[in-house]
Amino acid sequence: MGRFQLLERRLLPNYQFGPTDIVVTIGQDGLVANTLKYLEGQPVIAINPDPGRWDGKLLPFEIGELQSAVTKTIAGKSACKTITFAEAKTNDGQRILAVNDLFVGPKSHTSARYLLSWNGREETQSSSGIIISTGFGSTGWFQSILAGALGVSGSESHPLKKGFAWHEQRLQFTVREPFPSLTTGTSLVFGAITLATPLKLESQMPENGVIFSDGIETDYLAFNSGTVVTISLAATQGQLIV
Structure with a gap:
């Protein structure tokens, strides 16, 4: 069918994918999300290597279906789902993408300021950080935050309790544990990021501020005093073959 390159997961961040590549992942759901982040829209065929052990919500194929899936993809006959990514850009030119979530906050268990x-509104805040979720990630970390909020408020339902669609042109931000004080507020703790309403954050932390994506804490941008980050919908989108 063409040239074949076996790639270990640890090499993903530095591998140069070609524009016409087809990428096959063999592993759990987390591998799919981590791989999509390093692509520029190339199609991904996700293989569940052990259906008896893993549910694999993001793994629609088994190994015996690989040849058929690749053949259809080459011929342009495969169905695919589009995945909206989140993008964080700092005022010094750094950039990071997220397939599931972005985290902006303290590196350790301290408060972020x-x-x-x-x-059109702004507020100085102190919290344990901000989570920005995509539709792809809206059934993961986002749901645990939502469940906690519903439990505290005594509510049982919310419009986003089942998440939102992978392809939706929106992100959802949630402020974790916002602290009200004379100098910090709690009125802007939950909202949708769209093309018309990006989120901007200016750090007031002298040290230990970070921005990381998809739970990978070792791959982060510094978010310390003087850093301004704008979080918006990424121009890059993922394509998962189904």
Whole structure:
């Protein structure tokens, strides 16, 4: 069918994928999300190597279906799902993408301080950080935060309790444990990021501020005093063959 390159997961961040490549992942759901982040829209065929052990919500194929899936993809006859990514850009030119979630906050168990600007409003806040979720990630970390909020408020339902669609042109931000004080507020703790309403954060932390994506804490951008980050929908999108 063409040239074949076996790639170990640890080499993903530095591998140069070609524009016409077809990428096959063999592993659990987390591998799919981590791989999509390093692509520029190339199709991904996700293989579940052990259906008896893993549910594999993001793994629609078994190994015996690989040849058929690749053949259809080459011929342009495969169905695919589009996945919206989140993008964080800093004022010094750094950039990071997220397939599931972005985290902005403290590196350790301390409070983050920052100025939050969104939808024409701004507020100085102190919290344990901000989670920005994509539709792809809206059934993961986002749901645990939502479940906690519903439990505290005594509610049983929420419009986003089942997440939102992978392809939706939106992200959802949630402020974790916002602290009200004389100098910090809690009125902007939950909202949708769209093309018209990006989220901007200006760090007020002298040290230990970070921005990382998809739970990979070792691959991060520094978010310390003087850093301004804008979080928006990424131009890059993922393509998962189904």
